[in-house]
Amino acid sequence: MNRIINIFKRDISSSVRDFLILYMIIAPVLLAIGLKFFIPSATSASLQFALDSSVGNEVIEEFRRYGNVEVYSSIGEIEDRVNKIDDIAGITLNDKGNFEMVLEGNETHDTKEIPQKIIRSIVGKEELNVGYFVRDIGIKMSPIAWIGGISLIITAITIGGILIGLNIIEEKESKTIMALNVSPMGKVEFIIGKSIIGILIPIINVFIILWILNMLDVNLIMVLIMTLASSIIGVVIGFLIGVTSSNQIAGIANMKLLFLIVGASIIGAILLPETKHFLLYWIPTYWSFIGFKGILLQTITWGQVGVYITWILALTILIFLLFKRRINKGLA
């Protein structure tokens, strides 16, 4: 165990000292920050309400159950807030003590309708259909947001594999692997130690990406499991790149091919009609893509997660078995 952690820690120190590799590690996060500016009011993924404090705590708490609540002390402040670029509904009480909504006029359907429903439920006129409410938010996520988000997630996972590949190439190029091979370290320890970076960095990056894009309100356990499964493909591919490339240049050339295949699975999944998707079944990242799509749009069930992960793992095992001898030989 000590040896495994030692190998992992060395890979981390070595990676962050290489400008190119360090950039690769943080690139998905930088891209996520960039993407945020292109997502039209990304925060509208969850509803926002600007409430006048005069409505009372009970009402404020009720609204909190359905979205982000900002509390203001005057009608003027609410108007200023509603006038800002994102979608937000203002709610206040008029002179007669009735609820009144403050809107800009260009709000989405939900931003107008849902507060009304909540108000009606508060004043006791109608039962609120919460189930409908949640599904509706999902559909409302803009395509740029979820396509961009998934692309970044898959990029982060792919980069995990590349990190493994580059670190193995470093061992081979500097022949330090020979020094390890004459130490008591076992091959299994080496393989596990070298794999950690390709699993841990993607997991961290995926959660940072979701946080930056304000998408943390999805099923995070599903996210974790999907990321884990997907990064195992990255691990196998990373080892494959590592053992087949004799130096960094050759490694990067091999990675271009990898990105091409990964890119094809994403673009194919977006552009091809559902009936043609079977053409992409052989690419593990296709399953990652539709898995993450379901998770982000909150349309996925645990059953589907299971099916997708089975596909990913089966394909990964297949790739591993095909290249097992090559990998074994390459590490000798």
Next chain:
Amino acid sequence: MIKVKNLYHSYSNDTNYSVEDINFEVEKGEIFGFLGPSGAGKSTTQKILIGLLPLQKGEASISDYNIRSPKEELFNLIGVSFEHPNVYRKLSGLENLEFYRKMFSVKTEDPMKLLRMVGLENAAKKKADGYSKGMLQRLVFVRSMINNPKIWFLDEPTSGLDPNSASEIKKVIKEKNKEGATIFLTTHNMYIADELCDRIAFINEGKIELIDSPRNLKLKYGEKLIKVEYKENGKLKKESFSMVNDKDREMLNSLISTGKIETMHSQEATLEEIFIKVTGRGLK
């Protein structure tokens, strides 16, 4: 400690052998030298012994561990200094040693102490990328000592070093040997072999030509020469006389009897001269 029997190796997996029918045994506490020119098969033999190349044909064991299926304990026992300095360039010298020491499950040496031993203490925190060739060489050398090896494999430990560093390294090798380490040393430097080794194997074109102690080799193959400086007609003259040649001996005798001799040295043949005599080629 090391036993090798009928060892063959071919990089192309055919009968084009890089080492051929190698046989030798290294005793406990011995410094055993593998002396031969470039491409003779020294590193190949060492790599098979430490498990970096597969054992294709023949038998070999180290401290009674069959190297066909090397065990973890074996690697705790041995230390290997590589011919080419294979260290992590993005890590400092100290980090390289700290990383490597954690791979062992036996008591290890203090990295700083080792670095001091070879004059790298000031460069300890510098990235190995900025090390000179000689510094890298010294780093791999001390790295091979980190687990206090009982059996120590040294592949050209002094090549590329300045005379000062080289003599420091030689001193360390002698000390470790005194502490009981068995040492397998490959080199094409006859001075190193002569100075350090208890026994030497001459290896040429993949085959061992002979194995003996430097002293025996010189006695057996070396033509003993006596170098004499003497005065003749007021002029200083120099001459070498062979001790196996009757005419030379007579001349030397007459010089001694006339009392004209200023200086007189006996001179042994060098290992290189013997190597040439045995193999028909030099060490370069």
